[in-house]
Amino acid sequence: MSAPQMLNVQINGEWKQFPKGTRVIEACAQAGSYIPRYCYHPKLTSPGNCRMCLIEMGMPKMGPDRKPELGPDGRPVINWIPRPQISCAQDVAEGMGIRTDSPMAQECRRGVMEFLLINHPLDCPICDQAGECKLQEFSVEYGNGGSRFLEHKVKKPKKVAVGPRVTLDAERCVLCSRCIRFMKEVPQDDVLGFVDRGSYSTIAAHPNRQLDSNYSLNTVDICPVGALTSTDFRFKMRVWFLKETKSFCTSCATGCNTVIGSRQEVVYRQTPRENNEVNSVWMCDYGRLNFHYLHSERRLSRPAVKGEAAAWPAAIAKAAAELRSVPANEVAIIASGSMTNEELWLTKKLASVLNITLHDIVPHIEKGDDLLLSADRNPNTAGAKLLGVSSSKLAEIAQGVESGRIRVLLVLGEDAAGISLAKLKSLVTVGLLPSAATEKASVFLPSAGFAEKRGSMINVKGRLQRLNQAIQPPGEARDDWEILRDLIQAVSGANGVYAIEEVFRQMAEATPALAGLSLSKIGDLGVQLKLE
């Protein structure tokens, strides 16, 4: 690929170079002169409607020879356009001049800020957006201290369920149309629009429609103000209290990058994080909201032996004893495609220490879409395959369990996959929530959910990504890799490892596709692997 053509652009008096095709608003940001904006969104079309990004612009003055006239500095003399121009819908051009802070540009911003605020309800004290609101932020920077508006404000609906997961406060809306454009351009479900005219304009779903797309909550993310709020998150927590942990979604094989917002060991929300190799800046509602089970009242957080609470050492010892109580060919492991690579690798190790050859993961195939949601709801099918835990033996295992040939079963992070467990001698399960398997378990070991631990997974496109720990597992529940390590230790007597980094190191040494990598090298945006 040839290098893009570079264009000379003067920004606030300094000449800089930008590749052809750079939007003026982006060029200015790169040059350190951030231009405030409401309607512009880099992933959507530009309607130029908010007028917040007005700046002064000029083009080279042409001499009689139709060549740019040069000034004493040898640079083109700029002919400044007397009217302000928006910077969000035009690309830079050779010799273009831009002033982002001239009196004209400042006056324009002050004017637009005032217009946006005159009919705004100023609900900040009770508004979920407060703290991450562009109207608040830009008011501080570009607004006036007082108001000149003596009239009644326009009244609009304040609590509209525009969809099952999104609540609209129309008075807070700055009519930037980001939400409309998102729905039309990304999930291509043209469901939102404006009704009424002028200052009475209001966002609404089309008649007989709802904002019910599986991508609806992205409108909440891109809404620059508190007009669209997540019904789930609404009034739950002030955003400035949230601790932010970079992670990714484990609800399907895509692995959309996320930020987990938590406070005092409680997850309050998940929001998408930009990763152009994975999810752009979006994620689906299903994945986003699929964290409440972590805080379910039914969550199991104490080890149990035969249904009775037990201490960890006793429970591990009992589990190890069960796994060794019959010949290895009468033991099987059902693992999960939502386990991390580290956990899968330890699982494989446990199997080999015990000579267990019957092990597999449970596939979870549902309907996917063309955007992000993968039909494969296991986030780490690729990891299970790479590390040799998945096989095509699930049917054989099921049949063995049901016929009584397999007498001891270890189930990791899964339900019993519809298998009748009646003939088992003993069942060891590791998991979070009660299920058919945990109910029958001889030993139950409570483990950690995706937000409660670290580890890596490989998404459907072969990208290695990293989970970071946002909160502690509840009660006595423990990180899965530690449980597996303890089991290995208990069955083999060998000394285990003491850090997950060490698990990764061992795994990477033994796995060519991971050669040279470490947990810290994965970084926030993941690493593309070369898988066969």
Next chain:
Amino acid sequence: MPTPFKKTPHPKERRLVFQNVDREGWSEDIGCYMENGGYEELRKALTMERTAIVNEVKASGLRGRGGAGFPCGVKWGFIKLDEPKPVYLICNADESEPGTFKDRYILHQDPHQLLEGMIISSFALGVHLAYIYIRGEFPTGAKILETAIAEARAKNFLGKNILGSGFDLEIYVHRGAGAYICGEETGLIESLEGKRAYPRIKPPYFPAVLGLYQCPTIVNNVETLCNIKHIVRMGGAEYAKIGKPNNTGTRVLCVSGDVREPGYFELEVGAVTMGELIYDLCGGMKPGRKLKAVIPGGSSAKVLRAGEKYKIKTKQPDGSTGEKEIGIEDIVMDFDSLAAVGSMAGSGGVIVMDDSRDMLWTLNNINEFYAHESCGQCTPCREGSLWMKKITERMLLGGGVERDPAVLKNVADNIAGRTICAFGEACAWPTQSFVAKFKEEFDSRAGKPVPPPMPPEYLPEELIGKEEAHA
């Protein structure tokens, strides 16, 4: 001999586009039109080279009659002869600017003149699909056009292989739903595409480049398109002799307000001064009344005040330019002169006000219109238009505070030049000009040093009612 007109045109008029309007014995059917030489210019045009027609239009100096006064030939010149995409022609028949009522007479009484103009224009521009976007409040006009189109098709002036020339064209009538903004050409295009009439940003959406369905599109006013027929008949150079340089042709002025005989007058551009228009053509002011103000080009044009002196540039006999002071009566009614006095010829709607008029009331009336018609897309116009209206309304009701005139001006200044479409100027100019030119009238209604208490929005009982309705 009976006069051939129901209302005799004034002797100063020169009727070209309105030649059949109000004519005795005239009917809008194709038979009548053809008996009077109709569609002869189409026959002529079909024998011409496409570029030759465009060149005649360029030579004619015809400027758009819709409001902006943009040279028609220049606009047409943006269309490439070998454009690979479809090219569309749209006739803007949305005529909604308050004070303007010329296009409706053409639509009602002389639809074939418009069709002929459009067919010629389409031929010249390589258009095979043209639209007439007619305002929703013209249901009769729409019916008349539909009939006229059917008549023209029956005679093969429309359809396939028009008059054996190999040229195909269909014209469709599209009715608006009653919004002023549909007259703005890019809003119109959005509306025609079936969307809300939200004007587009320019750049990049110049209609001649990315217009209807993102194809090159020419939007012209009804009167502009009718003129094309006459340009083809006379030739561009001959047409350019009508009127004045850079202000060629005739123009229909619509006079309304406090004159004795309001109405429409087709005049050579610049043939009369404001004074002649009011006192000669319109019979002067109503009895006992004096001229106070004129809005010369539709409600969005800046108001002109009687008694005010305007400095204009004049050509001296020796060729040098001098300066002259003139009064409102001496302003020549053409594009350049009205621009020189700080207003515009706009849509040709001349609104005359006498000394009984309250300028605050008048501005509030205009502000109400623009606050109601702002499409609401861009921030300054959406919020500013209603704000200005709320201020003038409060002042009218006796609640004016000292800073109101200054705030009004500043709000208008914060709109003009900062919006997506020219509606921003349309709604800001009245406020800017009224407040500046009738300062004493505004100041005298802005007496309160502190804001008066706001009237309650809801009575307590109503609030309780609302609560219950919500529960």
